[in-house]
Amino acid sequence: MxxxxxxxxxxxxxxxxxxxxxxxxxxxxxxxxxxxxxxxxxxxxxxxxxxxQDRAQVDVYLCSDISSADTCLDGTADDEKIAELEDKLNSDTLNPLIQDYRFESQAEAYKLNVENFPETAESLREEWTNAVFHITLVAPDDPRNAEAVVESFSDTDGVEEVSNQMAYLxxxxxxxxxxxxxxxxxxxxxxxxxxxxxxxxxxxxxxxxxxxxxxxxxxxxxxxxxxxxxxxxxxxxxxxxxxxxxxxxxxxxxxxxxxxxxxxxxxxxxxxxxxxxxxxxxxxxxxxxxxxxxxxxxxxxxxxx
Structure with a gap:
């Protein structure tokens, strides 16, 4: 050929x-x-x-001075309430679902907010800022784990809001x-x-x-x-x-x-x-x-x- x-x-x-x-x-x-x-x-x-998924967290926002939720009638979550919430995180029910968690105090949250949004420095006060538990799950791709954590903290005294980041994404x-x-x-x-x-x-x-x-x-x-x-x-x-x-x-x-x-x-x-x-x-x-x-x-x- x-x-x-x-x-x-x-x-x-x-x-x-x-x-x-x-x-x-x-x-x-x-x-x-x-x-x-x-x-x-x-x-x-x-x-x-x-x-x-590797970085998605469940954020538990604690009550501040200006929180209006029914679970925040006692005002800002005090140290005792924070300790109770931490005990729940370490309980036999939730601990197997959680890889780790980090507590961000009102002062830390306020400082971070001002650094990211300098224009809010004059209109925002530390006592108005929510302290937060940032929770990283063992299996973030399994929605049941996030749902279990969200359900555990919803309607809990001292907690204003529970946010599941993957639910938004x-x-x-x-x-x-x-x-x-x-x-x-x-x-x-x-x-x-x-x-x-x-x-x-x-x-x-x-x-x-x-x-x-x-x-x-x-x-x-x-x-x-x-x-x-x-x-x-x-x-x-x-x-x-x-x-x-x-x-x-x-x-x-x-x-x-x-x-x-x-x-x-x-x-x-x-x-x-x-x-x-x-x-x-x-x-x-x-x-x-x-x-x-x-x-x-x-x-x-x-x-x-």
Whole structure:
């Protein structure tokens, strides 16, 4: 099999069907960009969930002078009340669920609040600030543990509020997961369009060169020798689209994630170039594989007709 001749036939077919080839490239580019973005988004969701689960806490806010909850009728939680709450944390019921906890006094909470929000220094007083128990759970990904701790301290004298941080983050993760599924759905539709378009392009190319194909059959050319140039046409077009999609993914991560989000949203782990390069390999392989299968199937059907 003459490799140079086969490549020449493939590029000749690409030139003859330039408009269809451009369509294949564009559809492949858009569909694989959606696929890559969906993979990166799911990776980011998984990374952020693991990050926040390891750091998520249940915060027990104690009553202050200005607390209006029914459990704060006695005013600020005193040392005796704080000791009672600490005993509950160390009880046989809750202790197995808790990895560790830290008590933040009113003075510490006030100082931290002023450091983070200097504009509140003049309007906030220490006695108005809530002392807090910051509780880290043994298995933060198990909602039953958090629910048990929250239930134990809810409606307890001296406790104004119990906050489960993961309960606030879970709707965000759910929304992002739904967005990922939508991206995957759009990508799947676009990939189906790309596969069908590649098949149509190959059949048109074969029809335009039907005389050459007939001559090749008469001189005894094998089916592989006849089919290979057409398959290469689809693979080359899809590969170009995959390269464009790879460039879009790399640019998205470099400028959108590393260059913008990572610098403006604090010490949150973000996907980076290592993850982007993995996605590049996946989408290029996917583009080439789907195009080869689609083109091979289309040309075999046409030759049998």
């Amino acid at each position: 003459n490799f140079g001749l086969i490549m020449g036939e493939a590029f000749s077919g690409l030139r003859r069907n330039l408009s269809m080839v451009v369509s294949v490239i564009l559809v492949t580019f858009v569909s694989l960009t959606f696929v890559g973005a969906a993979i990166l988004m799911q990776s980011q969701i998984s990374t952020m969930r693991d990050y926040f 879970q709707p965000l993760f759910t929304a992002l997961t739904i967005a990922t599924y939508i991206a995957v759905g759009i990508a799947a539709l676009m990939l189906i369009s790309a596969v069908l378009l590649i098949g149509t392009t190959i059949r048109l190319s074969a029809y335009a060169r039907r005389r050459e194909v007939g001559i090749m059959r008469l001189v005894g050319a094998s089916n592989r020798a006849i089919q290979t140039p057409f398959v290469l046409e689809g693979v080359i077009a899809a590969f170009i689209g995959s390269v464009f999609a790879s460039g879009a993914i790399v640019a998205m991560v470099h400028f959108g994630v590393t260059g913008y989000l990572a610098q403006r949203m604090g010490p949150v782990p973000w996907v980076g170039m290592p993850e982007a390069l993995v996605v590049v390999v996946v989408i290029v392989a996917l583009g080439v594989l789907l195009s080869a299968v689609s083109a091979g199937f289309a040309i075999r059907r046409w030759l049998r007709a």
